[in-house]
Amino acid sequence: MFLTVLGCSGSIGGPTSPASGYLVEVEGVAPVVIDMGPGVLGALQRHAVPEDAAILLSHLHADHCLDVPSLLVLRRYGPHSATAGRVPLVGPSGTAYRIGVASAEEPGAVDDLSDTFEVSTWDVTPELKFRDDDDEVALHVRAGRVDHPPESYGLRLTSADGRVLVYSGDTAYGDSVVDLATGADVLLCEASWTHREGHPPGIHMSGIEAGRVAVRAGVGRLVLTHIPPWTDPEAVRAEAATEYTGEILLAEPALRLEI
Ligand SMILES: [Zn+2]
Numbered sequence: 001m002f003l004t005v006l007g008c009s010g011s012i013g014g015p016t017s018p019a020s021g022y023l024v025e026v027e028g029v030a031p032v033v034i035d036m037g038p039g040v041l042g043a044l045q046r047h048a049v050p051e052d053a054a055i056l057l058s059h060l061h062a063d064h065c066l067d068v069p070s071l072l073v074l075r076r077y078g079p080h081s082a083t084a085g086r087v088p089l090v091g092p093s094g095t096a097y098r099i100g101v102a103s104a105e106e107p108g109a110v111d112d113l114s115d116t117f118e119v120s121t122w123d124v125t126p127e128l129k130f131r132d133d134d135d136e137v138a139l140h141v142r143a144g145r146v147d148h149p150p151e152s153y154g155l156r157l158t159s160a161d162g163r164v165l166v167y168s169g170d171t172a173y174g175d176s177v178v179d180l181a182t183g184a185d186v187l188l189c190e191a192s193w194t195h196r197e198g199h200p201p202g203i204h205m206s207g208i209e210a211g212r213v214a215v216r217a218g219v220g221r222l223v224l225t226h227i228p229p230w231t232d233p234e235a236v237r238a239e240a241a242t243e244y245t246g247e248i249l250l251a252e253p254a255l256r257l258e259i
């Protein structure tokens with residue numbers, strides 16, 4: 001299983017990175033893109049055929065989903081539109097409506113996505129299986145609720161050979177993200193600010209908290225992401241290192257890891 005960072009800038013796109021987006025590739029199945037914030041579709045074109053990708057959304061904040069309407073344009077009108085068919089688009093409840101509103105041509109209208117996407121939602125379908133040509137499960141995905149203002153999920157991805165990648169999504173520190181990440185080979189974890197008293201509860205984690213999740217979950221490697229342009233990534237990394245003694249990487253565009 002390979003993880004490629006498409007975008008990792010927290011909350012908004014930044015001067016050196018699109019907003020959130022990650023490509024996961026497993027042999028035998030179509031590419032999977034997790035989150036699709038502004039700028040991610042451009043980066044995706046450098047690494048995969050965008051029309052082939054299944055799209056998984058952690059939540060519907062703008063920085064995680066607003067390039068999906070652009071992908072819809074590519075799938076519906078682009079050079080491969082005749083053969084593009086439908087691909088999975090999985091997200092929180094309301095995904096079809098929210099993306100449909102963003103893609104609509106008039107105020108009050110909702111674009112019907114069903115010509116290009118097969119939409120399902122984590123609240124109804126919290127587990128997905130991507131099967132290869134031999135009908136074997138090549139990639140298993142489990143979504144778990146995390147602590148963030150809208151309906152939000154972290155994702156646990158397991159390859160056929162048992163390797164595990166966990167993506168925290170956007171979340172505050174707590175048991176739900178620790179449980180989801182338990183024993184992961186790689187934890188791709190948000191760390192949106194440095195630690196201080198007075199941050200609003202139930203939104204994001206500091207570097208210290210991300211490190212604490214990695215320790216409690218016993219993960220093999222920690223990749224810090226969703227750091228906004230106004231936050232010093234090295235300060236966030238240094239915080240995490242006060243808790244977690246394993247390898248810590250900072251996400252950056254085009255970073256590619258074998259899980
Ligand atoms: Zn975000």
Ligand SMILES: [Zn+2]
Nearest residue numbers: 059061148170
């Ligand atoms: Zn968010």
